[in-house]
Amino acid sequence: MPDFDSYLQEKREQFEDDLCELLRIPSISTDSAYAADVRRGSEWVANQLETLGLQVELIETKGNPIVYAESPPVPDAPIVMVYGHYDVQPPDPLDEWITPPFEPTKRDGNVYARGATDDKGQMLTHVKSLQAWMETQGKLPLQIKYLIEGEEECGSECLYEYLTEAKEKLACDVVVISDTSQFGPGQPAITYGLKGIAYFELRLTGPKQDLHSGTFGGAVANPANVLTQLLGAMVDSDGRIQIPGFYNDVQPLSDRERSQFGGLPFEEERFMEQIGVKELHGEKGYTTLERRWARPTLDINGLWGGYQGEGGKTVLPAKAGAKFSCRLVPDQDPKAITAALRTMLAGLCPQGIEMELIEMHSAPGFVVPLDSPFMSAATRAIERGFGRSPVFIREGGSIPIVTEFKEKLGVDTLLLGWGLDDDNTHSPNEKFCLADYHRGIKASAHLWHELSRVALES
Amino acid sequence: MPDFDSYLQEKREQFEDDLCELLRIPSISTDSAYAADVRRGSEWVANQLETLGLQVELIETKGNPIVYAESPPVPDAPIVMVYGHYDVQPPDPLDEWITPPFEPTKRDGNVYARGATDDKGQMLTHVKSLQAWMETQGKLPLQIKYLIEGEEECGSECLYEYLTEAKEKLACDVVVISDTSQFGPGQPAITYGLKGIAYFELRLTGPKQDLHSGTFGGAVANPANVLTQLLGAMVDSDGRIQIPGFYNDVQPLSDRERSQFGGLPFEEERFMEQIGVKELHGEKGYTTLERRWARPTLDINGLWGGYQGEGGKTVLPAKAGAKFSCRLVPDQDPKAITAALRTMLAGLCPQGIEMELIEMHSAPGFVVPLDSPFMSAATRAIERGFGRSPVFIREGGSIPIVTEFKEKLGVDTLLLGWGLDDDNTHSPNEKFCLADYHRGIKASAHLWHELSRVALES
Numbered sequence: 001m002p003d004f005d006s007y008l009q010e011k012r013e014q015f016e017d018d019l020c021e022l023l024r025i026p027s028i029s030t031d032s033a034y035a036a037d038v039r040r041g042s043e044w045v046a047n048q049l050e051t052l053g054l055q056v057e058l059i060e061t062k063g064n065p066i067v068y069a070e071s072p073p074v075p076d077a078p079i080v081m082v083y084g085h086y087d088v089q090p091p092d093p094l095d096e097w098i099t100p101p102f103e104p105t106k107r108d109g110n111v112y113a114r115g116a117t118d119d120k121g122q123m124l125t126h127v128k129s130l131q132a133w134m135e136t137q138g139k140l141p142l143q144i145k146y147l148i149e150g151e152e153e154c155g156s157e158c159l160y161e162y163l164t165e166a167k168e169k170l171a172c173d174v175v176v177i178s179d180t181s182q183f184g185p186g187q188p189a190i191t192y193g194l195k196g197i198a199y200f201e202l203r204l205t206g207p208k209q210d211l212h213s214g215t216f217g218g219a220v221a222n223p224a225n226v227l228t229q230l231l232g233a234m235v236d237s238d239g240r241i242q243i244p245g246f247y248n249d250v251q252p253l254s255d256r257e258r259s260q261f262g263g264l265p266f267e268e269e270r271f272m273e274q275i276g277v278k279e280l281h282g283e284k285g286y287t288t289l290e291r292r293w294a295r296p297t298l299d300i301n302g303l304w305g306g307y308q309g310e311g312g313k314t315v316l317p318a319k320a321g322a323k324f325s326c327r328l329v330p331d332q333d334p335k336a337i338t339a340a341l342r343t344m345l346a347g348l349c350p351q352g353i354e355m356e357l358i359e360m361h362s363a364p365g366f367v368v369p370l371d372s373p374f375m376s377a378a379t380r381a382i383e384r385g386f387g388r389s390p391v392f393i394r395e396g397g398s399i400p401i402v403t404e405f406k407e408k409l410g411v412d413t414l415l416l417g418w419g420l421d422d423d424n425t426h427s428p429n430e431k432f433c434l435a436d437y438h439r440g441i442k443a444s445a446h447l448w449h450e451l452s453r454v455a456l457e458s
Numbered sequence: 459m460p461d462f463d464s465y466l467q468e469k470r471e472q473f474e475d476d477l478c479e480l481l482r483i484p485s486i487s488t489d490s491a492y493a494a495d496v497r498r499g500s501e502w503v504a505n506q507l508e509t510l511g512l513q514v515e516l517i518e519t520k521g522n523p524i525v526y527a528e529s530p531p532v533p534d535a536p537i538v539m540v541y542g543h544y545d546v547q548p549p550d551p552l553d554e555w556i557t558p559p560f561e562p563t564k565r566d567g568n569v570y571a572r573g574a575t576d577d578k579g580q581m582l583t584h585v586k587s588l589q590a591w592m593e594t595q596g597k598l599p600l601q602i603k604y605l606i607e608g609e610e611e612c613g614s615e616c617l618y619e620y621l622t623e624a625k626e627k628l629a630c631d632v633v634v635i636s637d638t639s640q641f642g643p644g645q646p647a648i649t650y651g652l653k654g655i656a657y658f659e660l661r662l663t664g665p666k667q668d669l670h671s672g673t674f675g676g677a678v679a680n681p682a683n684v685l686t687q688l689l690g691a692m693v694d695s696d697g698r699i700q701i702p703g704f705y706n707d708v709q710p711l712s713d714r715e716r717s718q719f720g721g722l723p724f725e726e727e728r729f730m731e732q733i734g735v736k737e738l739h740g741e742k743g744y745t746t747l748e749r750r751w752a753r754p755t756l757d758i759n760g761l762w763g764g765y766q767g768e769g770g771k772t773v774l775p776a777k778a779g780a781k782f783s784c785r786l787v788p789d790q791d792p793k794a795i796t797a798a799l800r801t802m803l804a805g806l807c808p809q810g811i812e813m814e815l816i817e818m819h820s821a822p823g824f825v826v827p828l829d830s831p832f833m834s835a836a837t838r839a840i841e842r843g844f845g846r847s848p849v850f851i852r853e854g855g856s857i858p859i860v861t862e863f864k865e866k867l868g869v870d871t872l873l874l875g876w877g878l879d880d881d882n883t884h885s886p887n888e889k890f891c892l893a894d895y896h897r898g899i900k901a902s903a904h905l906w907h908e909l910s911r912v913a914l915e916s
Contacts, residue, residue: 030769089771096667154769181673195672199770208734209554212884213757214653214855215639217785218697218749219729221739224758224780225693232690235683237808239676271677276666279809281679291676299671299774300682302764311488311612312657312781312818313547314856315884316757322682323770327675350695352737360770397672398772426670426773 001449004132008442015128015441016111016434018048022086022120023104023113029064029087030154038064038150041086045148048127052134054146061158064150070143071130077142077452078173078374083401083413084123085152085179088115089426096428110431117423121432122178122440123148125418129444141452145172152179155361156401163408173456174374175405176447178440180395180417183264185433188386188443190378191415193293193394194402196328196365198337199301201358202230202345203321210306213316221352223320224305230348231322234298239283239291241298241326243340249331253286253294261289264391274422293394296332300324323360327396334362363400368412377450378414385443416443459907462590466900473586473899474569474892476506480544480578481562481571487522487545488612496522496608499544503606506585510592512604519616522608528601529588535600535910536631536832541859541871542581543610543637546573547884554886567892574890575881580636581606583876583895587902599910603630610637613819614859621866631914632832633863634905636898638853638875641722643891646844646901648836649873651751651852652860654786654823656795657759659816660688660803661779668764671774679810681778682763688806689780692756697741697749699756699784701798707789711744711752719747722849732880751852754790758782781818785854792820821858826870835908836872843901874901 027041028034042058042065049069050056059066064087073079091101091114099105104113111121126146133140147170149159163170183189204223207216235241266289272280282291291297305320307313328334342357349355369375370392382390395415402413418440424430485499486492500516500523507527508514517524522545531537549559549572557563562571569579584604591598605628607617621628641647662681665674693699724747730738740749749755763778765771786792800815807813827833828850840848853873860871876898882888 030771031767090765090767092765092767093668153771197672197772199772201770206735209882209887210551210885211733212855213755213759213783214655214785215853215879215883216733216750217755217757217854218740218753219738219746220733220735221737222757224761225689225756228686228688228690228758228761228780229693229695230686230690231683232686232688235687237687275669275674275678277664277678277810279679280677281808281810282676288677292674295676297671297675298683299675299680300686300764300778301671301771301773302766302775303682303686303778304762304766306758306760307548307550307781308760308762309489309548309550312659312783313488313611313759313884314655314657314783315759317760320758320761322686323765325671325770325772327672350737350739352735352739395673396675397670421673424667425673426771427668429667 002137004136004442004445007132007136008438012438019111019121019124019437020104022124023111023115024102026102027087027150028090029151031090038087042067042150045086049146052130059162061162063158066150066159066162067146067148069146071140073143074141078454078456079143079145079171080451081145081147081170081172081175082126083175083177084126084148085119085150086148087150087153089153093428098429106434109435110433112429112431114430116430116432117419118425118430119152119179121437122418125178125437125440125444126176128441129448132441132445133448141449144448145170159401160404163404167408170409172409172411174451175411175413176416177399177413178416178418179399180397180415181419181421181423182417183391183393185420186388188382188388188390189393189417190375190390191395191417192370192392193367194365194399195396196332196334196363197325197398197400198328198334198362199325199360201321201323201360203319203356203358205319205354206352207318209318211316213314216316221350222316223353224317226350226353227303227305227320227322230345231300231324233348241296243337243344245340246296246337249333250296250329251331253290257294258290261287261293264289292396294329296329297327298324327398328365330365330367332365334364338362363398363403366403366406372412373454374412374414374451377454378416378447381443381447381450382416384446385439460595462594462900462903465590465594466896470896477569477579477582477895478562480582481569481573482560484560485545485608486548487609489548496545500525500608503544507604510588517620519620521616524608524617524620525604525606527604529598531601532599536912536914537601537603537629538909539603539605539628539630539633540584541633541635542584542606543577543608544606545608545611546576547611551886556887564892568889569892570887570889572888574888575877576883576888577610577637579890579895580876580898583636583898583902584634586899587906590899590903591906599906602906603628617859618862621862625866628867630867630869632909633869633871634874635857635871636874636876637857638855638873639877639879639881640875641849641851643878644846646840646846646848647851647875648833648848649853649875650828650850651825652823652857653854654790654792654821655783655856655858656786656792656820657783657818659779659781659818661777661814663777663812664810665776667776669774671772674774679808680774681811682775684808684811685761685763685778685780688803689758689782691806699754701795701802703798704754704795707791708754708787709789711748715752716748719745719751722747750854752787754787755785756782785856786823788823788825790823792822796820821856821861824861824864830870831912832870832872832909835912836874836905839901839905839908840874842904843897
């Protein structure tokens with residue numbers, strides 16, 4: 001195994017500069033106004049890989065381009081695929097950012113920018129580890145296929161299609177993704193379970209235009225009132241989701257898993273301080289980690305209707321709407337839940353209101369086996385990169401692509417998270433710890449070595 | 459009684475031009491960005507009255523100026539006070555206006571602009587009738603005091619203070635307000651009952667910033683979820699408001715009033731078509747007119763929280779809020795209802811959410827006696843102006859100032875509405891029928907004569 005320490009030490013500044021360059025590109029995929037920036041993001045990644053000698057393609061889709069690159073095959077060594085994304089969430093509310101979201105700024109050992117941790121910074125560790133191998137060894141010990149997409153924050157639809165089309169080209173033995181978190185500062189983690197998601201937009205329309213709430217109040221159903229009635233009925237005061245059949249396929253948590261979660265050094269006080277709440281709240285009968293990692297949830301992500309300006313306006317709004325999503329656990333079927341939700345809403349919605357329920361995107365949850373040789377290889381690589389053994393955790397977030405890789409390519413995914421829980425993912429002041437960026441690069445460089453030694457089943 | 463017919467015929471164009479000039483001023487009182495325009499509105503009205511020889515004052519307040527003007531006293535004739543407002547509601551949603559809200563446009567016999575009917579057009583009829591008397595008779599048959607304010611759309615706080623301060627100066631025998639509607643096209647009406655109002659803003663705060671709904675969902679109370687739970691619990695599926703004690707002081711509708719409402723030519727089909735709904739909806743057990751005019755309601759006027767942009771964003775919002783208001787009937791006490799609401803919300807709001815309930819403005823509802831000589835005088839004036847006897851109706855809207863006049867000056871108000879139900883008050887494409895503008899001016903001119911003949915109790 002080569003020793004990358006002095007090389008990596010020497011390259012710190014350049015690797016940080018490269019990250020900042022990528023972070024300056026506002027590649028917001030959910031807002032079509034940023035389409036040109038999204039493309040610039042893809043070109044930047046493609047250019048990095050090309051410069052390192054890989055064969056690179058910018059795959060055009062009906063949406064945003066996919067960056068694909070591969071290194072030469074290595075006989076008898078596994079093929080690993082690195083998946084990541086160069087697109088980011090919208091940065092609003094803008095006025096809560098201390099420094100602008102697309103002007104990466106270093107403070108207290110972190111870099112602050114939209115996409116710093118999700119996923120530009122984490123993804124780039126696997127590009128910089130390639131650079132380390134190429135610039136010190138001249139070649140890789142195994143074949144790597146890079147698949148870096150630009151629609152992760154808006155459903156990955158084009159990538160899913162491409163997975164079906166390019167199944168053989170993308171054949172591999174294991175997938176590596178860094179888009180999750182460590183358990184805490186200095187405590188790396190491998191995530192072996194993720195929640196699924198079913199994301200909806202609900203649109204309600206009443207009268208053809210906003211009405212005077214005095215003259216017309218009492219005569220017609222008010223879409224904003226109805227919105228609160230429909231969504232207010234979704235979760236009861238014990239935190240139980242009221243969609244009929246919602247819990248039918250939810251497996252009870254095993255005693256082993258509950259005790260494993262309970263053994264982790266999770267400090268509720270510190271957690272509350274971090275997110276700024278005085279009390280935690282959720283489904284009755286479960287601990288906070290259980291609720292976050294292994295119990296399904298329903299959260300409203302946004303809602304709107306009527307007058308939102310200063311002062312009072314006595315309108316009865318013509319329209320109201322909301323975006324909301326369920327986080328699902330393994331075995332829950334997004335399709336069945338969507339159907340039950342649709343029936344429930346139709347039953348609750350009064351006459352005089354037109355209701356539209358839009359399915360934005362969905363994916364099932366999953367859990368990966370802990371006892372594979374790939375998992376052991378990753379454990380050793382993380383020990384080298386971070387100086388400490390990882391703990392094994394689950395996550396409340398969704399990476400639907402992991403299910404797609406299992407279903408379409410038949411491979412498991414290693415979720416090696418270099419981020420931290422307080423990185424403000426999807427929030428103002430997103431950040432990534434620069435020390436973790438460099439540790440991630442080192443762990444990744446070691447990972448290529450460790451994975452190259454895994455004996456392939458024939 | 460002088461005959462104003464030929465004079466009014468001759469002045470039609472000038473009177474319309476004057477109205478359009480006033481409508482061009484965006485005197486939006488709920489938005490402080492328009493403060494200078496609001497002032498221009500007050501100056502325009504003051505200038506009109508001054509030009510007609512009245513003694514005019516622009517009364518400065520901590521908010522928007524009040525225009526006050528009076529004509530000379532007339533012995534043995536009653537003193538009438540004309541109340542109106544030169545401020546308007548915000549025009550949004552702007553993209554639904556066919557022509558811009560502050561570029562008055564004539565189409566199909568109407569003038570379209572924000573404030574056309576509420577209240578610039580209606581208020582101006584009582585200024586133009588003054589002009590008719592001054593330019594044809596050289597004097598008025600009674601003393602008129604004009605009190606035209608600029609905060610009707612945001613609570614009239616400064617006017618209420620002024621009423622207390624200037625009680626003696628404002629002494630009068632009856633108040634005239636035109637800020638309501640006819641019963642239908644060609645069928646004038648006198649409104650003898652108005653609803654009260656209690657307007658609130660509810661602000662909920664959870665975590666210190668927006669969080670990733672996957673990583674944090676299930677751990678903390680979501681302010682948007684809680685908003686829907688709190689507000690969704692306010693009205694049941696039968697349209698009954700659930701604030702404890704809400705109906706305690708609500709008098710049942712009398713058989714006489716129910717049969718009077720039932721006798722009015724109200725066509726539900728036409729009404730539904732006008733507002734663009736397929737079904738009407740409201741409190742069980744009451745007709746549409748009863749619900750609109752004589753039963754209390756609760757409507758959300760606006761709500762917000764989290765991500766409202768294009769596509770999906772998986773946030774758990776830090777904040778959510780809503781504006782909502784109850785329309786109250788006579789004998790309901792806004793203070794008692796506010797207290798009950800506060801207790802109810804506090805009981806429903808989970809730990810981990812900070813709740814702030816802001817009382818924006820409130821006023822009780824009222825009903826005025828139908829058998830006074832002022833009411834008879836107004837009936838005759840309307841017959842002259844509109845060529846038809848008025849019907850006697852109630853209204854769902856609130857004109858809290860009417861209660862103030864009763865309480866502070868001890869006088870009743872004549873609510874003489876020249877508008878129409880489909881004038882789009884508070885909505886895009888607000889309009890005022892120009893024929894009604896001219897009929898209103900004529901009725902007003904006759905009103906000064908009819909009121910001048912009312913014998914004063916000594």
